[in-house]
Each structure stands twice: as C-alpha cells, then as structure tokens.
Amino acid sequence: MKKVAYDDYYKEQNYFGSPYPGLIxxxxxxxxxxxxxxxxCGQGRDSLLLGEIGFNVIGVDHSTVGIKQLNNEATKRQLTVKGLIRDIYEFPITKNIDLxxxxxxxxxxxxxxEKETKFARKILEELRVGGVFVNCILKGTTRERILKNIIQAxxxxxEILAEFYTEFSESNTEFHLLAIKKGNFIEASDKQDDN
Structure with missing residues (x-):
C-alpha cells in the first residue's frame, strides 16, 4: 500500500490526543x-472509545500505520472495532451503518x-433513513454555514439530535459538533412549499 504523510506522524502513539469531551x-x-x-479514523482515537462504550465500529483511513495501530489496540482490548485501509471518499455506505x-x-x-462538498453530499445521500450523521468541524461561521447549506440542499x-461547541483542551480550540438523523425523502414541490 502507498505510504501517506500521516504514516510518519503516527509513529508517535496517540498523535491527535484524546477525543473531544462533547463527542464522548x-x-x-x-x-x-x-x-x-x-x-x-487515523489511529482510532474515536473508534476505540466508541468500541469501549458498546458500539460496533468500522474505522476507515488511508494510513497503513494508523490502521495497524487501531487493529492491534482493538484486538488487545477485545473490542468490536475493525480498521480498514481504504479511500474514505470512495467507501460505500451500506444499510447496516447506523451512524x-x-x-x-x-x-x-x-x-x-468542491471535493469535500461532493463527499458530504455522498454521505447524506447514501446514509440510510433513520441513520445518524455526526460531524466535528473546527469552529468557524463560514465552514459551519457551508455544511448546513449542504444539509438543507x-x-x-x-432532525438535529445535538449541536454545540466542544473544546479540544490539548490545543485550546473549539469544535462544532453537529449530529443529525436522516428522515424521509422530500419531494421537490414539498421543499419549495417550505421556503
């Protein structure tokens, strides 16, 4: 598999630190x-936590080093967490995915x-009805608005399940957490009536 930049960063265990308190x-x-x-998922900072609290987790990343660390740690802790080396932009979202x-x-x-807008649209389209999309993004009015525009389009x-800012204490930055649940398809005519 092709080496990626994060392979070098992940030589340091827990490169990105702990999960955000709000995400936990x-x-x-x-x-x-x-x-x-x-x-x-990188080294599995979030995946391992989610496995610990009872979720089945599929972690996807292009870093061979990160995925190897994730799978080793998941095996050691006997978690239902599996890491896959894949391109996240192309990974299919199947009907067994809940979040x-x-x-x-x-x-x-x-x-x-353009690439990230297309990616977000793909996720929102492929996620099953009743599934939940959770996004953590660096606090910023413009980027938050872009995401909300993609969702509204x-x-x-x-349904908004959660929306708040959570601090990343290791760098004194805040992240916007948005969790939304997918409902039924809206006909184009119904969408115009809402405006």
Whole structure:
C-alpha cells in the first residue's frame, strides 16, 4: 500500500490526543448502540472509545500505520472495532451503518471545497433513513454555514439530535459538533412549499 504523510506522524502513539469531551458525551448518551462508520479514523482515537462504550465500529483511513495501530489496540482490548485501509471518499455506505462519524475531516478550505462538498453530499445521500450523521468541524461561521447549506440542499428531512461547541483542551480550540438523523425523502414541490 502507498505510504501517506500521516504514516510518519503516527509513529508517535496517540498523535491527535484524546477525543473531544462533547463527542464522548454525545456517544455515551446515544442509544441504541449500533454500528458506527468512522471515516478518516487515523489511529482510532474515536473508534476505540466508541468500541469501549458498546458500539460496533468500522474505522476507515488511508494510513497503513494508523490502521495497524487501531487493529492491534482493538484486538488487545477485545473490542468490536475493525480498521480498514481504504479511500474514505470512495467507501460505500451500506444499510447496516447506523451512524457515520467525521471528526476533523471537513475543513471547506478553498482548494478542498468542491471535493469535500461532493463527499458530504455522498454521505447524506447514501446514509440510510433513520441513520445518524455526526460531524466535528473546527469552529468557524463560514465552514459551519457551508455544511448546513449542504444539509438543507439535500432531499431529505433532518432532525438535529445535538449541536454545540466542544473544546479540544490539548490545543485550546473549539469544535462544532453537529449530529443529525436522516428522515424521509422530500419531494421537490414539498421543499419549495417550505421556503
């Protein structure tokens, strides 16, 4: 498998530190504990936590080093967590996925805006009705608005389960956590009536 930049970073164990407190709180209090697809899981910071609190987890990342560390740790702790080396942008979202987690994956910088917008749309489209999309993004009015616009432009109803800022104590930065549940398809005519 091709070496990626993060392979070098992940030589340092726990490179990204601990999960955000708000993310821990949301998933700890979320029921039922189903299957989470953690896209861009890296070394498994979030995947391992979710396995510990009762979720089945599929972690996907392009770093061979990160996925190897995740799988070793999951085996050691006897967790139902499996890491796969894949391209997150192409990974299919099957009907057995209950929740999708993107933690610090979307940034919506100018050079990545088109690619990340297409990626977010793909996730929202492929996620099953009743499934939950959880996104943590660096606090910022513009990037938060872009994500909300993508959600509003989809052809489905979305229920907000959680929306708040959570501090990442290791760098004194805040992240916006948004968790939404997918509802039924909205006909184009119904969408116009709502406006």
């Amino acid at each position: 709180k949301f998933f700890t209090n979320y029921y039922p504990k189903g299957t989470v697809l953690d896209l861009g 999708i987690l993107l933690d610090s994956i979307l940034h919506f910088y100018k050079n990545d805006l 989809s052809h489905f109803k979305w």
